[in-house]
Amino acid sequence: MLETEIVVKVSEGLHARPATQFAKLAKEFSCSLQIFRGTTSADAKSAVKLMLLGIKQDDQILLRADGSDESVALNRLLAFLSEPSAGVQPAKPAQAQEASAPLDGSPTGSAEPVAPGAVQPVRGVPASEGLACGEAFVYLPEALRATRQFIEPHEVATELDRFGVAFAGSIAALDQQFKTMGCHEDIVEALADVAQSDEFSGAVKQRIASGWDAAAATLQVGEELAASFLAMDDEYLRSRADDIHGITRQVALRLLGMEDVSLACLSRPCVVLAADLSALDFARAQVANIVGLVCTKGSATSHLAIMARSHGIPAVLGLPVDEAVLRGATRVALDGAQGQVWLDPSPDVEAGFATRIAQEKSRHAALSVYRDVEPVTRDGRHVEIAANLGSLGEIDAAREAGAMGVGLFRTELLFMDRRTMPDEDEQAAIYTQLAQAFHPRPVVIRTLDVGGDKPVPGIVFPEEDNPFLGWRGVRMCLDRPDVFMPQLRAVLRAATLGNVQVMIPMIDDVDEVRRVKTLIATCAEALTREGIAWGQPKLGIMVETPAAALTADLLAQEVDFFSIGTNDLTQYVMAVDRMNPDLASLYRTDHPAVLRAIGMVCEAARNAGIPVAVCGEAAARPEMIPLLIGLGVSELSMSPSSVLRAKKIVCEL
Ligand code: PEP
Ligand code: MG
Numbered sequence: 001m002l003e004t005e006i007v008v009k010v011s012e013g014l015h016a017r018p019a020t021q022f023a024k025l026a027k028e029f030s031c032s033l034q035i036f037r038g039t040t041s042a043d044a045k046s047a048v049k050l051m052l053l054g055i056k057q058d059d060q061i062l063l064r065a066d067g068s069d070e071s072v073a074l075n076r077l078l079a080f081l082s083e084p085s086a087g088v089q090p091a092k093p094a095q096a097q098e099a100s101a102p103l104d105g106s107p108t109g110s111a112e113p114v115a116p117g118a119v120q121p122v123r124g125v126p127a128s129e130g131l132a133c134g135e136a137f138v139y140l141p142e143a144l145r146a147t148r149q150f151i152e153p154h155e156v157a158t159e160l161d162r163f164g165v166a167f168a169g170s171i172a173a174l175d176q177q178f179k180t181m182g183c184h185e186d187i188v189e190a191l192a193d194v195a196q197s198d199e200f201s202g203a204v205k206q207r208i209a210s211g212w213d214a215a216a217a218t219l220q221v222g223e224e225l226a227a228s229f230l231a232m233d234d235e236y237l238r239s240r241a242d243d244i245h246g247i248t249r250q251v252a253l254r255l256l257g258m259e260d261v262s263l264a265c266l267s268r269p270c271v272v273l274a275a276d277l278s279a280l281d282f283a284r285a286q287v288a289n290i291v292g293l294v295c296t297k298g299s300a301t302s303h304l305a306i307m308a309r310s311h312g313i314p315a316v317l318g319l320p321v322d323e324a325v326l327r328g329a330t331r332v333a334l335d336g337a338q339g340q341v342w343l344d345p346s347p348d349v350e351a352g353f354a355t356r357i358a359q360e361k362s363r364h365a366a367l368s369v370y371r372d373v374e375p376v377t378r379d380g381r382h383v384e385i386a387a388n389l390g391s392l393g394e395i396d397a398a399r400e401a402g403a404m405g406v407g408l409f410r411t412e413l414l415f416m417d418r419r420t421m422p423d424e425d426e427q428a429a430i431y432t433q434l435a436q437a438f439h440p441r442p443v444v445i446r447t448l449d450v451g452g453d454k455p456v457p458g459i460v461f462p463e464e465d466n467p468f469l470g471w472r473g474v475r476m477c478l479d480r481p482d483v484f485m486p487q488l489r490a491v492l493r494a495a496t497l498g499n500v501q502v503m504i505p506m507i508d509d510v511d512e513v514r515r516v517k518t519l520i521a522t523c524a525e526a527l528t529r530e531g532i533a534w535g536q537p538k539l540g541i542m543v544e545t546p547a548a549a550l551t552a553d554l555l556a557q558e559v560d561f562f563s564i565g566t567n568d569l570t571q572y573v574m575a576v577d578r579m580n581p582d583l584a585s586l587y588r589t590d591h592p593a594v595l596r597a598i599g600m601v602c603e604a605a606r607n608a609g610i611p612v613a614v615c616g617e618a619a620a621r622p623e624m625i626p627l628l629i630g631l632g633v634s635e636l637s638m639s640p641s642s643v644l645r646a647k648k649i650v651c652e653l
Contacts, residue, residue, distance in 0.1 A: 001064065001065070001066040001070065002064070002065050002066075002070045002071060002074050003062055003063065003064040003065070004062070004063055004074060004078060005060060005061070005062050005063075006060070006061060006062075006063060006078055006081050006082070007058055007059070007060050007061075008055055008056070008057060008058065008059050008060075008061055008081050009057065009058075009081065009082050009083060009084050009086075010057060010080070010081060010083065010084060010085075010086045011057055011084040011085065011458075012056070012057060012457070012458050012460075013054075013055045013056035013057050013059065014050050014051065014053070014055040015051065015240075017420075018086055019047045019048075019050040019051045020047045020193045021080075021086065022044065022047070022050060022077070022080055022081075022086075023044065023045050023046055023047040023050060023193070024047075024193075025076060025077065025080060026044040026045045026073070026077060027045050028073075028076075029065075029067070029069045029070075029072070029073035029076075030067055030068060030069055031065045031066055031067025031068065031069050031070040031073050032065070032066045032067055033045060033063070033064070033065050033073060033077070034063075034064040034065075034066075035050065035053065035055075035061055035062070035063055035064075036061060036062040036063075036064065037053050037054075037055055037059060037060075037061045037062075040053055041053075044063070044077065046197060046198060046199070047193045047194065047197065048193075048194050048197040048198075048199045048200070048225075049197075049199070051194075051229070051240065052228055052229070052232070054232045054233065056460070057084075061081075063077055063078065063081075065077075119342075119345075119346045119348070119349060120342075121335075121338075121340035121341055121342050122319060122320070122321055122340070122341050122342075122343065123320075123339055123340060123341075124294070124316040124317055124318050124319035124320065124339050124340075124341060124581070125298070125299050125300050125305075125316065125317045125318040125339050125581045125584050126300065126316065126336060126337055126338060126339035127298060127299070127300050127302075127304070127305035127308060127309075127315040127316060127317040127318075127336065127339070128293070128305060128308035128309040128312075128313055128314055128315035128336045128639075128641075129314060129336040129337035130292075130312070130313070130314030130336045130337070130360070130641075131314060131333075131334070131335055131336070131353060131356050131357050131360055132271050132291045132292025132313075132314045132332070132333070132334050132336075132357075133271075133292075133331075133332070133333040133334075133345065133350055133353035133354065133357065134269055134270060134271050134291055134292070134331065134332065135268070135269075135270045135271070135330070135331060136270065136271055136273050136329045136330055136331055136332045136343075137263075137266060137270035137271065137272050137273065138273050138274075138326060138327050138329065139263060139272055139273065139274040139277075140273070140274060140275060140323055140326065140327060144215075144219060144249065144252050144253065144256065144258070145219075146213055146215040146216035146219055146252075146256070147213075147215070147256065148213050148216065149212065149213055149216045150211050150212060150213060150216075151208075151211060151212065151213050153211070156208060156209055156211070159208045159213065159214040160205060160208050160209070160214075162214050162255060163201075163204060163205065163208060163214040163217075163218065163251070163255065165254075166214070166218075166251050166254035166255045167195070167201055167251050169254055170195075170247065170250040170251045170254060171192050171195060171196075173250065174192070174247070174250070175192075194240075194243065194244065194247070195247045199221075199225055200221060200222070200225055200244070200247070203221045203224075203225075204217045204218050204221045207220065207221060214255050215252050215255040215256050218248055218251050218252045218255060219248060219252050221248075222244055222245065222247070222248025222249075222251075222252070223248070225244050226241040226244040226245050226248070227241075229241040229244060263277075263285035263286065263290070264285060264286060265286075266285060266286040266289040266290065267286070267289065268289060269289050269290075269291045270289060270290065270291065271290075271291055271292035271293070271294065271332040271334065272290050272292070272293050272294070273294050273295075273326045273327075273329060273332065274293075274294075274295050274296075274326075275295060275296050275297055275323060276295055276296075276297040276298060276304065277293070277295065277304055277307075282307050282311070287311050287313070290311075290313050291313070291314075292313065292314045292315065292332065292334050292336070293308050293313050293314070293315040293316075293317075294315070294316050294317075294319055294326070294332060294334055294341050295315070295316075295317045295318070295319065296318070296319050296320075296321065296323065296326065297317065297318065298317030298318055298581070299317060299318055299578060299579050299580060299581045299584065300317070300578075300584065300587070300617065302317065302578075302579055304317060305317055305617075306388075306390070306617070306639070307390070309617075309620075309639035309641060309642070310388065310389070310390065310394055310397070310639040310640060310641070311394075311397075311641070312397070312639070312640070312641030314334060314335075314336035315334075315336050316334050316335075316336060316339050316340070316341050317581070318581030318584070319341055321343075325343065326343070328343075329343040329344055330344060331344055331345060331350070332344075332345070333345040333349055333350060333353045364644075367644040367645060367647075367648055368644065370402065370644050370647040370648050370651070371400075371401070371402035371644065372402055373402070373647055373651065374404070375646075375647045375650035375651050376650070376651065377629065377650055377651075377653040378652075378653060379653075381629065381634075382634070383629060383633075383634060383635065383636065383650045384404050384405065384407075384613070384634065384635035384636070385402075385403065385404055385635075385636055385637075385638070385643050385646045385647050385650065386403055386404055386405045386406055386407030386408075386441075386442075386444075386613070386635060386636070386637040386638075387401070387403035387405075387406055387407065387637065387638065387639070387640045387643060388406075388407060388408040388409075388410070388615055388637050388638055388639055389406055389408070389409050389410070389434075389640075390409070390410040390413040391413055391414075392430060392433055392434060392437075394640060395434065395437045395438075397640040397641070398438075398640040398643070399437065399438075400640075401640045401641070401643035401644055402643060402644060402647065403438075403640060403643050404441055405438050405441030405442040405443060405444075405499075406434065406438055406441075406442070406443040406444055406637075407444055407563065407613055407615045407635055407636075407637020407638075408444055408446055408503070408563065408615040408637050409431075409434060409443065409444060409445045409446060410446055410449070411427075411445060411446060411447065411448055411449075411487065412448055412449050412450045412456065414427065414430060415448060415450065415456040415457070416450075416456055420457055420458065421456070421457060421458045421483065423486060424486035424487075424489050424490045424493075425490075427486065427487055427490035427491075428489075428490040428493040428494055430490075431443075431445055431490055431491055431493075431494035431500065432493070432494040432497065434494075435494050435495075435497040435499055435500045436497065438499065439497055439498075439499050440498065440499050441499060442499050442500075442501055442538075443499055443500055443501065444501045444502075444503050444540065444563065444615075444637075445491050445494075445500060445501070445502055445503065445537075446502075446503045446504075446505055446542065447474070447477060447484065447487055447488070447491075447502065447503070447504055447505065448473075448476075448477055448483065448484070448487060449472070449473045449505040449506065450472060450473075450476065451464075451467045451468065451470055451471060451472025451473065451476065458483070459476065459480065459483060461476075468571070468577070472506060473504075473505040473506025473507075474504050474505060474506050474507055474512055474516065475506060475512075478512065478515055478516070478519075481519065484519065485519060485522075485523055488502070488519060488520055488523045489523045489526070489527060489534075491537055492520070492523055492524055492527060492534040492535065492536075492537065493527070493532065493533070493534055494535075495534060495535035495536065495537040496533050496534060496535040497535070498535060500535070500537045501537050501538040501539070501540060501560070501561070502520075502537045502538070502539055502540070503539075503540045503541065503542060503561075503563055504516050504539075504540070504541045504542065505541075505542045505544065505565070506542070506544065506545065506568075507541040507542065507543070507545070507548050507555065508545050508547040508548060509547060509548075509551065509555075510551070510554050510555060510557075510558055513539075513541060513555060513558045513559060514558065516539075517539065517558070520539070524536070538560040538561060539559050539560050540559055540560055540561035540562060540563055541555060541559050541562060541563075542562075542563050542564070542565040542568075542615070543555075543562050543563070543564045543565065543569065543601050544564070544565030544566075544567070544568035544569045544572070544616075545568070545569070545572055546569075546572050546573055546597065548601075549569065549573075549597040549598075549600055549601050550597075550600070552600055552601045552603075552604035552605070553604040553607065553608070555604075556604045556605055556607070556608035556610055557608060559610065560610060561605075561610050561611050561612070561613065562601060562604075562605050562610065562611070562612040562613070563612070563613040563614070563615045563635075563637070564598055564601055564612065564613070564614045564615070564616065564633070565615060565616050566589045566594070566598070566614055566616025566617065566618040566619070567616040567617055567618075568616070569589075569594060569597060569598075569616065570587060570588065570589045570591075570594050570616070570618075571587070573591075573593050573594050573597055574586060574587060574588065574591060574593065574594065589616070589617075589618040589621075589624065590618075590623070590624060590627070595627065595631070598614075598628065598631050598633075599631050599632075602631045602632030602633060603632070605632070606632055611634050611635060612632065612633055612634060612635075613633065613634070613635035613636065613637055614628050614633050614635070614636055614637070615637040615638075617638075619636040619637055619638045619646070620636070620638035620639060620642035620645075620646060622645065622649055625646060625649045625650065625653075626649075626653055629650065629653060636650075
């Protein structure tokens with residue numbers, strides 16, 4: 001028997017993919033291999049057991065081998081553990097959120113009719129304006145239940161067969177789904193490995209053999225295994241519970257002879273009723289058939305609301321109704337601007353909506369004359385109207401709306417909902433494509449703005465009492481040059497086109513800006529040394545903390561432009577959580593305190609001779625536009641669906 005202690009160097013530790021690769025390597029040897037971390041240990045040939053150990057980079061572990069090839073096995077495995085990039089392969093370039101998918105339990109659509117006739121609306125949070133009225137598509141997960149618990153001894157063989165067929169079918173479907181989404185095969189491999197492990201399919205088979213029904217055994221084992229992942233302290237590994245739930249659900253559905261409905265099958269225009277939708281749900285959905293959206297979660301500046309607006313989908317979020325009530329609706333009418341929802345509206349309400357929707361359509365058609373207009377106020381002030389984008393998929397909508405460039409490209413969506421970070425090349429390709437699409441108009445790329453509330457793979461966020469006041473945005477980036485520098489290098493590479501600008505979020509003080517500038521200079525020098533072409537992007541900051549607003553005069557000396565993030569600035573100035581639907585009435589960008597802060601920023605920018613934009617949601621609000629322009633804002637950046645109206649408003653000022 002041989003054993004050795006080692007400090008693990010695999011970056012991000014033995015999470016799904018490295019664990020799978022490690023176990024695969026371990027299986028090449030006949031000796032037994034055991035890995036110890038603290039007081040726990042696992043069979044090194046089981047990827048699932050390794051994941052459950054939660055080994056992170058820089059953890060000290062002990063590796064024990066026992067058998068004829070123990071020495072060579074130990075050497076190979078130690079070499080694996082010493083290599084930071086072991087088992088991690090860069091993901092293929094892919095469009096924004098689509099690169100990979102957690103296997104979340106797909107919800108089941110259902111529509112039990114209830115008596116129509118709602119005259120009074122339910123009020124939620126107005127999240128994306130516009131009117132919608134139509135058939136409801138209920139997108140809520142329905143708990144699966146086995147039809148029986150136990151089987152007779154003579155049924156064991158049949159049940160084992162049924163499980164085998166359902167399991168193989170689910171893995172094949174999974175493979176197909178990931179292929180369609182353009183994902184790496186090794187992701188499927190990692191998931192299949194979990195599914196095929198002793199802990200999942202092995203445990204299900206054991207339970208069937210001891211007299212359990214196949215569906216009951218699958219649901220039970222899946223739940224237990226998911227619970228083990230949920231109990232882990234690593235955020236990434238915890239979220240693997242979704243994968244287990246997903247596989248469990250797929251297998252159980254087949255065993256129960258049921259089918260899940262997904263937004264990808266929306267074959268006709270519907271109003272979607274859900275608890276919440278992820279960026280991935282949007283990526284998979286037939287968005288053109290979502291004419292309206294009603295969710296019980298979310299708030300006006302949540303990313304769900306931002307996605308709805310960027311797709312031009314009227315939406316009401318944070319609707320205070322039970323899921324059971326949503327489930328019963330067959331038709332829905334909603335007014336996104338007012339935050340009103342009629343579940344099963346009366347014929348009169350429907351007729352009223354039909355008229356208003358027709359009027360809205362003709363108003364929108366009339367706006368199209370502003371598409372190529374460069375808006376100027378009547379007193380001669382030019383105002384740029386740009387688009388806020390989160391993925392390349394929104395480019396067409398922005399151009400069709402006549403956006404004069406991109407005022408905010410939220411890069412975090414490229415990092416979310418996937419298993420590995422996009423590398424420098426992938427990012428450079430995306431930023432270049434964006435810059436080309438709008439050339440010679442400016443394209444502002446915001447560097448990664450994530451925190452504990454929006455985890456991304458490859459970054460372990462600490463548990464924080466207040467993630468919105470915590471390690472996020474530029475704070476995290478400055479601490480993680482391994483994440484920040486590839487992004488800065490990618491921006492510099494795209495900047496050869498001449499229209500790329502870079503913007504730093506969550507800036508509090510001058511020192512942070514100077515440190516970013518030093519990193520940009522370091523990246524530029526390295527690119528020159530490596531013979532890689534780069535350009536110098538203009539540097540701007542988001543003014544979204546009270547500290548930045550109060551010291552805007554100092555910050556203005558350091559940067560080429562300001563962009564006011566009113567979503568966060570309002571939250572921090574008013575001390576009101578932007579995500580909390582119950583505080584929506586206190587979350588006011590038009591409060592004098594916020595307006596004074598904006599005024600200070602504009603004055604500092606004017607004195608320093610730099611432009612100031614607003615890229616928070618207030619930029620699109622008709623009643624805010626005159627105020628913002630009056631205060632000295634020269635660019636408004638917003639969801640593509642609001643661009644035409646903003647142009648019209650500016651021209652009429
Ligand atoms: C803002 O805070 O106003 C902003 C535009 O950034 P985000 O909504 O992505 O936080
Ligand atoms: Mg912000």
